Amino acid sequence: MSLTLHNFFRSSTSTRLRVALNLKGLDYDYVAYVLRKGETRTAKYLAINPQGLVPSLEREDGRVMNQSLAIMEWLEEVHPNPPLLPKDADGRARVRAIAYMIACEVHPLNNLRVLGYITDKFGADETAHKEWFTHWVAMTFDALEVMLDRDSETGDFCHGDEVGLADICLYAQVWNNRRFAIDTAQWPTIAGIFNRLDAIAAFRDAAPPNQPDAV
Amino acid sequence: MSLTLHNFFRSSTSTRLRVALNLKGLDYDYVAYVLRKGETRTAKYLAINPQGLVPSLEREDGRVMNQSLAIMEWLEEVHPNPPLLPKDADGRARVRAIAYMIACEVHPLNNLRVLGYITDKFGADETAHKEWFTHWVAMTFDALEVMLDRDSETGDFCHGDEVGLADICLYAQVWNNRRFAIDTAQWPTIAGIFNRLDAIAAFRDAAPPNQPDAV
CATH class of the missing domain: 1.20.1050.10 (Glutathione S-transferase Yfyf (Class Pi); Chain A, domain 2)
Known part of the structure; x- marks a missing residue:
């Protein structure tokens, strides 16, 4: 599975996803956006993420996922090991x-x-x-x-x-x-x-x- | 299962939980707090919820759960029908x-x-x-x-x-x-x-x- 992470080094929600991907042992391509320069407000990026926020996770099948917490729950469901949530x-x-x-x-x-x-x-x-x-x-x-x-x-x-x-x-x-x-x-x-x-x-x-x- | 919902009528996160409990068909006791009067900042309530926020869901076994999204995920796991999340x-x-x-x-x-x-x-x-x-x-x-x-x-x-x-x-x-x-x-x-x-x-x-x- 090829993954592209649209993110920004200092973004806290981006940091969450980088950790989660690392813990799950998943490689990803890193695409950086400079928030202060409005790089997440371009028409091209808004087509990926209508909120104009990072991070987004783009999959090989073209599907783009938004909201770090939703993406981490998805990672947990699709790649359950090692787990990010306890069993009980x-x-x-x-x-x-x-x-x-x-x-x-x-x-x-x-x-x-x-x-x-x-x-x-x-x-x-x-x-x-x-x-x-x-x-x-x-x-x-x-x-x-x-x-x-x-x-x-x-x-x-x-x-x-x-x-x-x-x-x-x-x-x-x-x-x-x-x-x-x-x-x-x-x-x-x-x-x-x-x-x-x-x-x-x-x-x-x-x-x-x-x-x-x-x- | 006896449930007590500590909440406030106008609180949006309380509304979420009331809907979720209704959809799952679970009865609950309703305990109201007036936020503007500081009723969630008393020592008694802070022992239930150290954040001093509503809602909290108190269970028969004495366990108290906080954060509406976490409680709704718990409801979904423990009472899966009717579902609040799709299967895929x-x-x-x-x-x-x-x-x-x-x-x-x-x-x-x-x-x-x-x-x-x-x-x-x-x-x-x-x-x-x-x-x-x-x-x-x-x-x-x-x-x-x-x-x-x-x-x-x-x-x-x-x-x-x-x-x-x-x-x-x-x-x-x-x-x-x-x-x-x-x-x-x-x-x-x-x-x-x-x-x-x-x-x-x-x-x-x-x-x-x-x-x-x-x-």
Whole structure:
């Protein structure tokens, strides 16, 4: 199966997919888009992804898939090993809930288009961007730290000692946090998990600074 | 199985879960929280949900589940009939992608805590709230209308002629849009799907105005 990943090195949702593809042992062609230059807003790219967002995953049969979480669930169904979700329904619900805490509560508020919009509408400067970004990270990471520290299911990683969907979202978000120099050490359980993930090649190789378009 | 839904009539993510539980034919006890009064920020509720968000689903065995999307995937696994996702992997990816377009790109930007924060930080008034809310709805709904109109998979509902996860998220978001009087008719495919959903008891009974705490 030949796969083409339309993405951007610094995009957190792109990082998620790179990790997932690496974990599943799937090769892909890397096509980079510079968001600030509007390269995802061209007619050609909008035909691939009407939202004008990265990432998209293009398959050999021409089908294009959007939304990183949907693509990761598809990868899990089509390439079940190694698994990104536990076998039991309760475990799967817990892993997905952690993934969605990040994917639905943190990332959507902190991406480039939102930061651009608060500048356009409210004159937000770089200091206000940092305050905005940090606020939404802390609101969810504070709660996530409580949950991870409390739950017996937490192991070396978010759920037991095998990596999965929650770890992928966590890893990508911590990299995103570094844009605003947010210190992960204030959340010791999260920091420990991140450090263990960062020692795994499938994660490390997917990190923003290790991509061909990194600047 | 006895289920308790901790929720709020106007919360879009609560509406999703009410629809899903109705479609699965599962009864639940309804416990209402008034967000503006801080009723989800009490020590008692934070023990249930460290994020201080609704909805949470509490089970007879005491386990509490968070994040509406994770709970709906769990419902689908534990109570597979009637299904909320198609049988084929491509169809499942498409349905999830539509659901996440709404759950990850629209709703997170437009909930109460974000509107409150742009008032605190930037002095946004009711007019600015409407502009903010409308901007993020239109950005995704414009793209979603293109996709739904273009894709041969679209039927009476988002994916074929059976309702599912994408329809649930769409239905809840359109109700949310009414808070700011956004006219769905500007997206004719979406409007047609919404009207057909609104004629189904499992959806209609879950709508905000039909809840015991509706004001």
